[in-house]
Amino acid sequence: xxxxxxxxxxxxxxxxxxxxxxxxxxxxxxxxxxxxxxxxxxxxxxxxxxxxxxxxxxxxxxxxxxxxxxxxxxxxxxxxxxxxxxxxxxxxxxxxxxxxxxxxxxxxxxxxxxxxxxxxxxxxxxxxxxxxxxxxxxxxxxxxxxxxxxxxxxxxxxxxxxxxxxxxxxxxxxxxxxxxxxxxxxxxxxxxxxxxxxxxxxxxxxxxxxxxxxxxxxxxxxxxxxxxxxxxxxxxxxxxxxxxxxxxxxxxxxxxxxxxxxxxxxxxxxxxxxxxxxxxxxxxxxxxxxxxxxxxxxxxxxxxxxxxxx
Amino acid sequence: xxxxxxxxxxxxxxxxxxxxxxxxxxxxxxxxxxxxxxxxxxxxxxxxxxxxxxxxxxxxxxxxxxxxxxxxxxxxxxxxxxxxxxxxxxxxxxxxxxxxxxxxxxxxxxxxxxxxxxxxxxxxxxxxxxxxxxxxxxxxxxxxxxxxxxxxxxxxxxxxxxxxxxxxxxxxxxxxxxxxxxxxxxxxxxxxxxxxxxxxxxxxxxxxxxxxxxxxxxxxxxxxxxxxxxxxxxxxxxxxxxxxxxxxxxxxxxxxxxxxxxxxxxxxxxxxxxxxxxxxxxxxxxxxxxxxxxxxxxxxxxxxxxxxxxx
Numbered sequence: 001x002x003x004x005x006x007x008x009x010x011x012x013x014x015x016x017x018x019x020x021x022x023x024x025x026x027x028x029x030x031x032x033x034x035x036x037x038x039x040x041x042x043x044x045x046x047x048x049x050x051x052x053x054x055x056x057x058x059x060x061x062x063x064x065x066x067x068x069x070x071x072x073x074x075x076x077x078x079x080x081x082x083x084x085x086x087x088x089x090x091x092x093x094x095x096x097x098x099x100x101x102x103x104x105x106x107x108x109x110x111x112x113x114x115x116x117x118x119x120x121x122x123x124x125x126x127x128x129x130x131x132x133x134x135x136x137x138x139x140x141x142x143x144x145x146x147x148x149x150x151x152x153x154x155x156x157x158x159x160x161x162x163x164x165x166x167x168x169x170x171x172x173x174x175x176x177x178x179x180x181x182x183x184x185x186x187x188x189x190x191x192x193x194x195x196x197x198x199x200x201x202x203x204x205x206x207x208x209x210x211x212x213x214x215x216x217x218x219x220x221x222x223x224x225x226x227x228x229x230x231x232x233x234x235x236x237x238x239x240x241x242x243x244x245x246x247x248x249x250x251x252x253x254x255x256x257x258x259x260x261x262x263x264x265x266x267x268x269x270x271x272x273x274x275x276x277x278x279x280x281x282x283x284x285x286x287x288x289x290x291x292x293x294x295x296x297x298x299x300x301x302x303x304x305x306x307x308x309x310x
Numbered sequence: 311x312x313x314x315x316x317x318x319x320x321x322x323x324x325x326x327x328x329x330x331x332x333x334x335x336x337x338x339x340x341x342x343x344x345x346x347x348x349x350x351x352x353x354x355x356x357x358x359x360x361x362x363x364x365x366x367x368x369x370x371x372x373x374x375x376x377x378x379x380x381x382x383x384x385x386x387x388x389x390x391x392x393x394x395x396x397x398x399x400x401x402x403x404x405x406x407x408x409x410x411x412x413x414x415x416x417x418x419x420x421x422x423x424x425x426x427x428x429x430x431x432x433x434x435x436x437x438x439x440x441x442x443x444x445x446x447x448x449x450x451x452x453x454x455x456x457x458x459x460x461x462x463x464x465x466x467x468x469x470x471x472x473x474x475x476x477x478x479x480x481x482x483x484x485x486x487x488x489x490x491x492x493x494x495x496x497x498x499x500x501x502x503x504x505x506x507x508x509x510x511x512x513x514x515x516x517x518x519x520x521x522x523x524x525x526x527x528x529x530x531x532x533x534x535x536x537x538x539x540x541x542x543x544x545x546x547x548x549x550x551x552x553x554x555x556x557x558x559x560x561x562x563x564x565x566x567x568x569x570x571x572x573x574x575x576x577x578x579x580x581x582x583x584x585x586x587x588x589x590x591x592x593x594x595x596x597x598x599x600x601x602x603x604x605x606x607x608x609x610x611x612x613x614x615x616x617x618x619x620x621x
Contacts, residue, residue, distance in 0.1 A: 142594055
């Protein structure tokens, strides 16, 4: 356990360091002086020079890099030059909106994926199976931004059933979560279906039936438990889609998360904010991915022996 | 093969005994034909190709036939419904929707095609280098790929777009960067497994140069999976590029592009929902076709899916 955690922890830190370094140098590629972007070119050269100095942009690149890492180590992303406040506070005030959006969507996606995947696998290639999978995959293949707008048009503007945004409780975010969950649901359902079909023909399931266990018990305790492992791995990978997709959903449903903040920062040329949000998004993705891997480690004893023998 | 007489009779029914090294008889030629046909028996592949050809034909020909300018503003007739003059009506500025949809499609498809091509070309090269040369280069490239994969796709794309002043260039480059890792990993995987095989080792012993080994042995083995990936990748690039356009960080208006068209149309949903529906349907048709082609190619090229289809 400790060994596994240590290995994954080191890999996590190394990847994060790489991403931080990569984004740092990516944003230093911006042509021209960042200070000019912020105040505009119609101020005096002295004002620009002063801002350049206060931002530390006059120092050599490697000094800026060390300063940046040092600040990050103290939990500071620096100042937001456009929004006029500490980056970290502005960012983390909005962070929970994005995370709850993504987590809500992943719960829906796993629910739909497991239920529909299992239901579909019970009678493979039947009309029911084909219709269910066909419609789910077509829905998942829609552009998410367009799907969200269509949901608003039908359920909020057309039928007045659900609010677009605002309000409180579950109903306010259900359209947003459904928009975000469409693609992962389709992927997970297809995966659960195919791994259920694969597992159900394997020897130990036949043996379970032969021992006279009830159908439902075999299905849930034995088949599904094994079929869930690939689905869990896939869930970890889909988190990248969910976090990125939350930008789209926050834009459509005007939710004040860090995705919307990212778009506002791009339009305002606030590079330090874009940089910070990129790092936070990647960190969240890698961390949740790590959690998914640990989940598999707990569920599947085979990965444990594999980790020890390494 | 030992029982020639027997197989001659049964070959009509059994496609599985196809073998490229057979002498050219009437029967073997029939086989080649049947095998080709069986590839196209993938109905998805055929439908996907037809659909994609149809969409490309539409975006190329429709503006020529309609006679309207995609950006030609006619404030006298905004939101004109479908009519003989404007088959799909006009938008809020009186621009012909059909023409705009086709011209927007040209932009969307051209940019996603370019990004896919660039990503495939560079990804295949990097993958070959990584898998064939190995060592420190391989290690470095693989870590680099992991970094790119560690940033959520859309976040990375927006970050890249934000540092490039030219929006069109930024959109193409961002769609390229996020697509490259898939090609690198795929090509590298094939290269690593092929380079160790006996026939490559013996070719090298016979004095074949690296370029020849890669071109003659590694690439042909990777071609099938790569074609599948390119097909899926085209759809994904289109989704990404139109998504960037929708979010206002992609191709900037007034240039028509499916994503920006969908975004502009939101405020006119009550005037003309068709303006919103059409770009979405267009994107959906393309992604549907690329998925059908990708799935079809995978089934047609995968030796395991048919009993024995030789390459």
